[in-house]
Every structure is written in C-alpha cells, then in structure tokens.
Amino acid sequence: MVIHCHLALFGTLLMYSGLTSGDEPPNVLLIIADDLGIGDVGCFGNDTIRTPNLDRLATEGAKLTHHLAAASICTPSRAALMTGRYPIRIGMAPKNIFRVNFFLSSASGLPPNEITIGEIAKEKGYRTGLIDRRSGKQGFDYFYGLPLTNLRDFGDECENxxxxxxxxxxxxxxxxxxxxxxxxxxxxxxxxxxxxxxxxxxxxxxxxxxxxxxxxxxxxYWNGAVMRNLDVVEQPIDLTRFTEMMVAEGKRFIRTRSESDQPFLLVMSLVQVHTALHAADPFKGKSRHGSYGDEVEEMDWSIGQLLDELDTLGLAKNTFVYFTSDNGGHVEEKGIHGDRQGGWNGIYRGGKGQGGMDGGIRVPTLIRWPGVVKAGSVIDVPTSHLDVLPTVAGVIEGKPPTDRVIDGVDILPLLKAGHHYLPSPPHHFLVHYCCDDIHSARYTPGNGSDVYKVHFATPKWDVGTEGCGLFCDCYGNAITQHDPPLMFNIARDPSERSPISPKTETYRVMLQEIEKLLKQHRRSLVPVDSEFNRLKLVPRPWLQPCCNFPTCSCRDSKRSGLK
Known part of the structure; x- marks a missing residue:
C-alpha cells in the first residue's frame, strides 16, 4: 500500500471486527451516477431539486463532503474506482486529447491483468452483477447495459x-x-x-x-447497443423508459439474494445525468431546472426503487450501500436550444474534465450500513473513489491484491467513528491528474482542521465563466502554468478564492512537504501501455456488436414486461 495507516486505525478495525460474525455475509450495492454535480443533491445544499431518496441515505448513513474522484472524467475515474489504483498506473491516463473511448468496437479498455472489486467479491463466494453504462465483465457474473456510454446522439433532438x-x-x-x-x-x-x-x-x-x-x-448504431451478458438485446438504444429497464434488472438481481444463500455485490452504474437527457413522461417538466432537473429527480426515483426492494426483501440492514458520481457536473453542457444540460457544483470551482478543480472531482457521496456506519454522520476529511475497493474488501472480509500498489485505503474505521477525528487521516496526500500530467495535489497534515491544496496548472476559462467552450483540455495554450504554485487551505477556503501568499512560512513548509510526497508518488509509478493510444481507439469492424446482421436492429423483449 502507498498509504500506511496509523497502528491505532488497525486497533480500531480490530475493535469493530466481529460486528457481523456469525451473521450472513453482508451484501454490497454500489450506485454510480454520471456527471452529477455535488450541488445537485438536496442533502448537499440544493433546495430546488427534489432528491428525497438520496436525502434518506444521508439521514440513515454517512454523508462524505470531501469525497474525490480519481479523475475529472468518466473512463479513468471509473477504472480507478473499480481497481483502487490511480488511472496513471493502469493505462487510463491518456497522453493526448482523447480522454474517453468513443467507439464500442475499439480495443481500448481496462487491462485484463487488473483486479476489480468483482473479482475480490467472487473469491469470497459472492454473486456479482454489473448494471452498467460502461465496462466489461471483469469479475462479474452478470452484465446488463450500455458497454460504452450514453451519448447525446442517442436522444430525440438530432444532436451530435x-x-x-x-x-x-x-x-x-x-x-x-x-x-x-x-x-x-x-x-x-x-x-x-x-x-x-x-x-x-x-x-x-x-x-x-x-x-x-x-x-x-x-x-x-455503432455505440448504442444494449447488452445482456454477451448478447446484444437492443440496437440502437431506445432511451424511452431505459431507466425503468435498468431498475428492473437491478431489482431482479437483488431478488436472487432472497432465493439463495449467496450474497451479492451489485454495481448499478446509472446513465443519468449524462446527455442525452431522457427523463420518462412522469418526470418531464416536473422540476424547476428544466430537462436536467427532471433527470436528477428520475435518477433519485430509481435509487428509491432499489432501496425499497432491499426493504421489501428484508435485506436493508445487512447491505452496504455506497452512492457517488463518477465526476463533477459538466458546467459547459448545453442543448441545441442553448438550455443548460449540465450539473451544478455548488461552491466548488470548475467542473468535469478540469484536472484538479474541485468542481470536477469533489463528488456527492453517501454510505449506509445500518448498525455499522453511524446514522446522520458527516465525514469532511478527504476520501476518494480509490478507497472503494479496499473498503468493500473490508466489508466482505476479502483481500485486496498485494502484488501491486493500491492507492486507496479501507475507510471503514472512519465510517464507524462517524467523524474525522482519528489519530491519522485516511489520506495525507492525494494527486489530481489531467490526462497524464499532475495539475494539483492536496495535503492533510492530520491536525483535524486543515487541508492544503496546490495548483501547478489550471484551465484557461472563457471570460466570465468557469468553463472552456464544450470542454477544457489539459495541455499547451489551454492551461495556465503556476510558478510558484497556487496554494489554498481548502478546509477554510473551499471555494479557493484566497490564495496563501508564497512569502508566508505556512506556504513554504506545506509546499516542501507536498513536493517531497510528490517525488515519492512519481518514484512509485511503473510505465504501462496507454489504453488511449490512437491505434487502440480506432474502431475495428470485426469487434462491432450487431444483432440481426446486417440491419443491426432489435428491441429488448423484456421491455414488454415493464409495469
């Protein structure tokens, strides 16, 4: 492990071990939203979009106010969440402008030698499911969803x-x-x-x-293929009632727990609120924030359906529930009519794709595990998507891989304590990449009150905005290099409006510590092949999924079963 926990954390873990000994193994439900801003959720301060089910999770569990995506864009962020490793370690930190996979038939993807949460759970006898909008079957028994992503091309407004x-x-x-x-x-x-x-x-x-x-x-047609396991069941995707389909698949998977002795790990990776926006009729025009707000409210409904299913089956008390977003809101996203279709990141600056800006990486996160995670607790110490794999391993008494660097830590002791006053924070140091370049880093001294963040580079925003047209790039004229770096105490100045003067002793001491840890991080890196190599991103016709060749057209027969 890169991060070594204080021995007292180990003692805390021992103190809590055995909480579920003799009981059935806990189930795990991981819910990942797409491009949801931290300011879009009621329990994180939004009073104009209705999110009662997410608010319920906050009341019944823990709210993590300083939870960070490992990248400010979806593909590398999700890869890091699934493996507990920085994207740079697994070939998911591109060296060019292409930061996502654009084609379902390309050869790019999570390297097969990486160990996922699903593989760890399977070793412990878990049935694993992925109701997804990106990924493969690496460690999962069951898959349903979009193997690539939801694109605005799939909508009904002729967007591209x-x-x-x-x-x-x-x-x-x-x-x-x-x-x-x-x-x-x-x-x-x-x-x-x-x-x-x-x-x-x-x-x-x-x-x-x-x-x-x-x-x-x-x-x-090229990218809008819905798959169930290895079979294409719908092409092109019809977004009408697709959220209901995903919910139905998730509930069906959860029910297998009540029908067998096998615990489950289910990853529900929602298509909301990535464009194309596609709220179903009961949600259209119901929010105060147009089609985007409608989508958030439908997303909240879908989460409520899953939570209700756990309640109905008597599984809620023995299920670890984790909710997050893959990155922050996309502040530049607009529809063809100029209406805003991206999220709100609250007091945090910037958004999706913007390297180390907190608007792009500080994500709304909630965790519930009745009897273990303290209800109503608020965790404001830095935690990360990187922590999901080691934490889930701790929940199910599994073992993270020991033959590679795992950048995350098990935050169960923190969740059980219900606050951040532990002998040592989970992370003293976290780095934030834009492509394969480090744009910022944050350092937590461990005094319980301060978190220092430095920016080595920041995006050049369009005048009067905190965005860059459609998307901010990571290199060259698209960024401003800072020498000396900008520094903020984000525990006291979370909006990063008042930089610390380089002439102060605090600046000198903190920068010295950050640079020392940065050197250690860089020394730990081992060169790997990039999954965003242009040759890997090129579509390969022989890999193109297609139902009913040559028309590549079909409809999922299970849609007719929706109620």
Missing part, C-alpha cells in the same frame, strides 16, 4: 457529440470536398490526369468525408 465538440466540422468537410473537386477539375483541364485518374483522386478526397459522416450519423 462530434458536431458539439467541432461545430465547424460541416464547413471543414465541405471545404475538403469542394477543394478536391476543384483540384481534380484543374488537373483534368490541364490534361495532367485522365478519366480514371480523376475518378481515383475524387475518391481519395471523398472517402474521408464519407467516413466522418458515417461515423457521425451512425453513432446510435
């Missing part, structure tokens, strides 16, 4: 994710095509090429244009 990122794409493609036609025309006019040569050259100019348009307008 490529055009949103590159609004000039149509003009560029038209210029390429017209330029090619003119070029060939003049060559033909000058009798420098014959008919066959002219046709060949025109094909060369037209082919990339046709390919780009095929990718743009084929997204619902």
């Amino acid at each position: 994710v490529i055009r949103a990122k590159l609004p000039f794409i149509d003009n560029l493609l038209l210029a390429v095509l017209l330029g090619g036609v003119m070029f060939v025309y003049f060559l033909k006019k000058a009798q420098m090429v014959g008919r066959f040569g002219a046709i060949t050259l025109l094909s060369l100019f037209a082919s990339p244009v046709i390919l780009v348009y095929a990718i743009m307008y084929g997204m619902p």
Whole structure:
C-alpha cells in the first residue's frame, strides 16, 4: 500500500471486527451516477431539486463532503474506482486529447491483468452483477447495459457529440470536398490526369468525408447497443423508459439474494445525468431546472426503487450501500436550444474534465450500513473513489491484491467513528491528474482542521465563466502554468478564492512537504501501455456488436414486461 495507516486505525478495525460474525455475509450495492454535480443533491445544499431518496441515505448513513474522484472524467475515474489504483498506473491516463473511448468496437479498455472489486467479491463466494453504462465483465457474473456510454446522439433532438465538440466540422468537410473537386477539375483541364485518374483522386478526397459522416450519423448504431451478458438485446438504444429497464434488472438481481444463500455485490452504474437527457413522461417538466432537473429527480426515483426492494426483501440492514458520481457536473453542457444540460457544483470551482478543480472531482457521496456506519454522520476529511475497493474488501472480509500498489485505503474505521477525528487521516496526500500530467495535489497534515491544496496548472476559462467552450483540455495554450504554485487551505477556503501568499512560512513548509510526497508518488509509478493510444481507439469492424446482421436492429423483449 502507498498509504500506511496509523497502528491505532488497525486497533480500531480490530475493535469493530466481529460486528457481523456469525451473521450472513453482508451484501454490497454500489450506485454510480454520471456527471452529477455535488450541488445537485438536496442533502448537499440544493433546495430546488427534489432528491428525497438520496436525502434518506444521508439521514440513515454517512454523508462524505470531501469525497474525490480519481479523475475529472468518466473512463479513468471509473477504472480507478473499480481497481483502487490511480488511472496513471493502469493505462487510463491518456497522453493526448482523447480522454474517453468513443467507439464500442475499439480495443481500448481496462487491462485484463487488473483486479476489480468483482473479482475480490467472487473469491469470497459472492454473486456479482454489473448494471452498467460502461465496462466489461471483469469479475462479474452478470452484465446488463450500455458497454460504452450514453451519448447525446442517442436522444430525440438530432444532436451530435462530434458536431458539439467541432461545430465547424460541416464547413471543414465541405471545404475538403469542394477543394478536391476543384483540384481534380484543374488537373483534368490541364490534361495532367485522365478519366480514371480523376475518378481515383475524387475518391481519395471523398472517402474521408464519407467516413466522418458515417461515423457521425451512425453513432446510435455503432455505440448504442444494449447488452445482456454477451448478447446484444437492443440496437440502437431506445432511451424511452431505459431507466425503468435498468431498475428492473437491478431489482431482479437483488431478488436472487432472497432465493439463495449467496450474497451479492451489485454495481448499478446509472446513465443519468449524462446527455442525452431522457427523463420518462412522469418526470418531464416536473422540476424547476428544466430537462436536467427532471433527470436528477428520475435518477433519485430509481435509487428509491432499489432501496425499497432491499426493504421489501428484508435485506436493508445487512447491505452496504455506497452512492457517488463518477465526476463533477459538466458546467459547459448545453442543448441545441442553448438550455443548460449540465450539473451544478455548488461552491466548488470548475467542473468535469478540469484536472484538479474541485468542481470536477469533489463528488456527492453517501454510505449506509445500518448498525455499522453511524446514522446522520458527516465525514469532511478527504476520501476518494480509490478507497472503494479496499473498503468493500473490508466489508466482505476479502483481500485486496498485494502484488501491486493500491492507492486507496479501507475507510471503514472512519465510517464507524462517524467523524474525522482519528489519530491519522485516511489520506495525507492525494494527486489530481489531467490526462497524464499532475495539475494539483492536496495535503492533510492530520491536525483535524486543515487541508492544503496546490495548483501547478489550471484551465484557461472563457471570460466570465468557469468553463472552456464544450470542454477544457489539459495541455499547451489551454492551461495556465503556476510558478510558484497556487496554494489554498481548502478546509477554510473551499471555494479557493484566497490564495496563501508564497512569502508566508505556512506556504513554504506545506509546499516542501507536498513536493517531497510528490517525488515519492512519481518514484512509485511503473510505465504501462496507454489504453488511449490512437491505434487502440480506432474502431475495428470485426469487434462491432450487431444483432440481426446486417440491419443491426432489435428491441429488448423484456421491455414488454415493464409495469
């Protein structure tokens, strides 16, 4: 382990061990929202969006106010949550502008030699399920969902994710095509090429244009495949009532616990609130925040359905429930009509994709385990997605892998104490990457009151905003390098408005400690192949899932069973 807990933490763990000895093994339910801002949830301060079920979790369990995503964007963040390891260690910290996997048929993914939560649970005899919008079956018995992601292309407003990122794409493609036609025309006019040569050259100019348009307008077919285990059951995805389908699949999986002696680990990875927004009819137009607010409220309803199922089956008291978001709200996200379709990150600056900005990595997190996690407790010490694997391993009395660096720690002692006043914080030091570059780091001295954060680089926001068009990049002219680094005491200044002067003794001492720990972190890194290598990201036709070839069109028969 990179982080060594104080011996007293071990003593606390021993003191609490045996709480469930002799009882049935606890079940585990992990719920991961997509792009949900910490300011979107009632118990985290929102009084205009209704989230009664999440608020209920906060009342019955612990609210983690300083829980951090291991990356500010979904793919590396989720990989870190599943493995307990920084994305840089597992090939999930890209070296270029491509920070997510765009194609279902690419070769990019979590390396098969990485150990996931599912594999640890299976070793303890658990039935494991993944109701997901990204991932493979690495350690999971059952899978249902979107193997890639929910894209705005899947919605009903003719939106396109490529055009949103590159609004000039149509003009560029038209210029390429017209330029090619003119070029060939003049060559033909000058009798420098014959008919066959002219046709060949025109094909060369037209082919990339046709390919780009095929990718743009084929997204619902290339990427919108819903799978149950290894079978494509719906293509392209119909988002109508898809949330209900995911809830039905989750409840069906939970019911297997009451029908067998096998405990379960279920990861419910929700499609909300990533665009395309697709709230079902009972939720449309019901919130005060347009289609985005409708989505949050439907997401909360879906969580309530799962919690009610646990209650109905008498499993609530023996189920460890964890809720989080994969990263912060996407503050730049807008619909084709200019309406805001991204989340609110409360008092925290920046948002999704912005390296070390807390708006992109401080995520709403709740944990409930009746009789073990203190009800109504608030944990404000830094914790991380990295802690999920070792903590779940502690819950089920499993063992995290010992043949590799695990960056997370078991935070059960912290949850049982119900506050952060332990002999040592779970994390003295955490780093925050943007792609494969460290943009910031935070240091907790352990005095129970201070957390220092430094920024080595920050995004160049558009004037008057805390965003960068559609998305902030990590390198070059897109960022501002800080020398000396910016420093804040975020325990006292969480909005990072008042930097500590580099002339102060506090600045000097804290920066010295952070730089020492940063060197230790870098020395612990072992080079690995990047999963975001351009060659791995290129779609491979032979890997493309397709039902009813060649139409690649089908509908999930189980939809008819929805009530």
